Amino acid sequence: MKKSKVKIDELKGIMLDSLKRRGVQGADVIVNHFLEAELKGHSSHGVQRMIPLLKGLDVGTIRREISFSVERETNSSLYIDGNRSIGIVLWDLLIKRVTNSDVFLISVRNASHIGYLGYYTSRLASIGVMSIMFGNAEPSVVMPGTTKKVLSTSPISIGIPPDLVLDMSLASTSRGKIVEAKRKGEKIPLGWAVDEEGKETDQPERALMGGILPLGGRKGFYLSLFLDMLTSSISGSEIAENVVGVLNTSKPPNKGEVLIEVKYYHQVKLPHIEGEMPGKHGEKIMKEAIKSNLLEVDEFLMEELRKLA
Numbered sequence: 001m002k003k004s005k006v007k008i009d010e011l012k013g014i015m016l017d018s019l020k021r022r023g024v025q026g027a028d029v030i031v032n033h034f035l036e037a038e039l040k041g042h043s044s045h046g047v048q049r050m051i052p053l054l055k056g057l058d059v060g061t062i063r064r065e066i067s068f069s070v071e072r073e074t075n076s077s078l079y080i081d082g083n084r085s086i087g088i089v090l091w092d093l094l095i096k097r098v099t100n101s102d103v104f105l106i107s108v109r110n111a112s113h114i115g116y117l118g119y120y121t122s123r124l125a126s127i128g129v130m131s132i133m134f135g136n137a138e139p140s141v142v143m144p145g146t147t148k149k150v151l152s153t154s155p156i157s158i159g160i161p162p163d164l165v166l167d168m169s170l171a172s173t174s175r176g177k178i179v180e181a182k183r184k185g186e187k188i189p190l191g192w193a194v195d196e197e198g199k200e201t202d203q204p205e206r207a208l209m210g211g212i213l214p215l216g217g218r219k220g221f222y223l224s225l226f227l228d229m230l231t232s233s234i235s236g237s238e239i240a241e242n243v244v245g246v247l248n249t250s251k252p253p254n255k256g257e258v259l260i261e262v263k264y265y266h267q268v269k270l271p272h273i274e275g276e277m278p279g280k281h282g283e284k285i286m287k288e289a290i291k292s293n294l295l296e297v298d299e300f301l302m303e304e305l306r307k308l309a
Contacts, residue, residue, distance in 0.1 A: 002298065002299045003296050003297065003298045003299065004296070004298075004299055004302070005294045005295070005296055006294070006295055006296075006297050006302065007293055007294060007295075008035065008039075008289070008290070008293050008294065008295050009293060011035070011047065011295060011297065012031055012035060014305055014306065014309050015030075015031045015034065015035075015047070015050055015305070016028070016031050017309055018054060018305070018308055018309035019031065019054075021309070022057050022058075022064060023064050023065075024064050024065075025064065025065045025066050025086070025089060026066065026086065026089030026092065029088060029089050029092045030086065030088050030089060033088045033092075033115045033119055034046050034047050034049055034115065035047070035295075036119065036286070037049075037115060037116050037119070038295060038297075039285070039286040039289045039295065040282030040283065040285065040286045041281070041282050041285055042116050042167075042282070043176075043177075043180060044174045044176025044177040044179075044180055045115055045116040045174070045176055047297060047301065047305070048176065048179070048180060048301055049113060049115065049176070050305060051301075051304055051305070051308065052113070052246075052247055052248070053086070053112065053113065053249065054308045055249050055250075055308075056112060056245075056249030056250075059249070059250060061084065061245060061249050061250065061251060061252045061253070062084055062085075062249060062252075062253070063083065063084045063085050063086065065085075066085045066086070066089055066090055066093070067083050067085055068080050068081060068082050068083050068085050068090060068108075069081045069083060071236070075099075075100070075101055076103060076104055076105065077104065077105045077106070078094070078097070078104075078105070078106045078107070079107050079235070079236070080094070080106070080108045080111075081108075081109055081236075082108050082109060082110045082111025082112075082253075083110060084110060084111070084112065084252050084253065085111050086111070086112050087108070087112045087113055087114035087115070087253075087257075088112075088113070088114055088115050090108065090111050090114075091108065091111075091114050091257070091259075092120075094106050094108070094259075095123060095124060095259070099261075101263070102262065102263050102264040103260065103261065103262055103263070103264075104260070104261045104263075105234075105258065105259070105260050105261075106258070106259045106261075107234045107235040107236075107256065107257065107258045107259075108235060108256065108257050109236045109237040109254070109255070109256040110237070110253055110254055110255075110256075111253060111255075111257075112245070112246075112249070112253045113137075113246050113247075114257060116155075116157075116167055117133045117134070117135070117155050117156065117157035117167055118157045118159075118165045118166075118167030118279065120133055120157070120159075120259065121133055121157040121158060121159030121165055121167070122159055122163070122165045122279070124159050124261060125159035125160060125161045125162060125163060125164065125165060126161070126162060126163065127161075128162070128263070129159075129161065129261050129262065129263055130159065130160055130161060130261070130262040130263075130265055131157075131158070131159045131259060131260060131261045131262065132156070132157070132158050132159075132259075132260050133156070133157045133158075133159075133257065133258065133259045133260075134155065134156040134157075134227055134231060134257070134258055135155055135231055135255065135256060135257035135258065136151075136152045136154065136227075136228045136231045136232065136237060136238075136239065136240075136243055136255050136256060137152035137153065137155070137243060137246040137247075137255050138152060138175075138243050138244060138245075138246045138247055138248065138255075139151055139152060139240060139241045139243065140152060140171070140212050141153055141154075141171045141211060141212045141213070141214050141221070141224065142198075142210070142211035142212070142213065142214075143214075143218070143221050144213065144214065144217050144221065145198070146198065147194065147196060147197065147198040147210055147211065148211070149211040149241065150225075150240055150241055151214070151224050151225060151228055151240055152224075152228065152240075152243065152246075152255075153170065153171035153173075153174050153175060153212060153224075154169055154170040154171065154223075154224040154227045154228060155167075155168075155169045155174075156168060156169065156170065156227065160268055161268065163279075164268075164277060164278075164279070165278065165279040166278045166279070167278070167279065170214060170215050170220055170223055170224040170227065171212045171213070171214055171215060171220075171224070172192045172193070172212060172213045172215060173192045173193070173212060175208075175212065178192070178193065178204045178207050178212070179208070179247070182204035182205055182208065183298065183300055183301065184298050184300075186204070187202040187203065187204070188201075188202055188203075188204050188207060189202065190202050191213065192207065192212065192213065193207035193210060193212045193213060194207070194210040194211060194213065195207065195209060195210040196209040196210045197210070198210070225240075230258065231256045231258055232256060234256070234258050235256030235257065235258055237255050237256025238254040238255065238256075242254070243255045
């Protein structure tokens with residue numbers, strides 16, 4: 001798949017136009033989120049996620065305007081039904097909420113894809129708030145030794161002030177990276193996924209018919225399972241193979257996310273380890289891209305974006 005250099009301003013304009021033509025609330029927030037993900041190297045959660053969002057908006061499985069209901073609210077918690085709202089816009093509002101509690105929990109169910117979790121934990125860390133965020137999504141991960149997709153990739157992010165952010169999943173990769181490899185006509189590394197017969201594969205199309213492997217074998221699978229159970233139990237979302245409407249937006253979303261904020265804590269102590277801390281490389285490449293005002297995007301994706309715009 002051919003790639004081409006696109007001016008960031010031009011790409012931003014195409015994305016904004018496609019959302020504003022549809023009357024989408026918070027278009028700027030959505031575009032900035034996807035561009036930040038792309039610029040930091042999280043392309044699986046970057047510009048390509050505009051495609052399922054636009055398709056969901058067009059078929060009506062995702063609302064154009066934010067419309068949520070508060071199911072329960074206390075001094076230390078907030079439980080939200082997102083009512084098919086755009087998850088990125090909704091969560092951008094929620095993390096700006098001012099509370100007096102040392103520990104505060106927010107849960108959301110039934111909102112659309114919320115992008116990469118590090119977006120939210122990094123912003124909280126920058127204002128002195130520790131946080132941990134996790135959620136579920138459509139099933140794409142198999143139990144080792146089987147071929148049935150049971151769990152999502154179980155994304156999780158931890159933010160520690162002022163600027164330390166871990167953003168990862170409990171799977172060997174994200175489904176978005178496999179979709180991206182398929183679109184680009186590239187192979188994937190062995191160990192990422194199995195095909196429909198349960199054999200490891202380097203072919204993305206076979207991996208999508210099979211499933212992604214969890215980190216750490218069965219131990220990683222059960223850690224992911226319990227994180228999914230936590231998400232579902234706290235937020236009231238669907239669980240495991242019953243979750244729909246995330247990457248395939250032909251159905252309304254029924255997933256969930258949980259964010260725990262911690263405002264009171266002791267001094268942050270850093271261990272002495274070799275190498276770069278997670279997240280720092282992404283910040284570097286984003287700064288370089290912004291300086292050049294250029295972003296490398298494959299031509300097929302650009303063609304899809306222009307068609308939908």
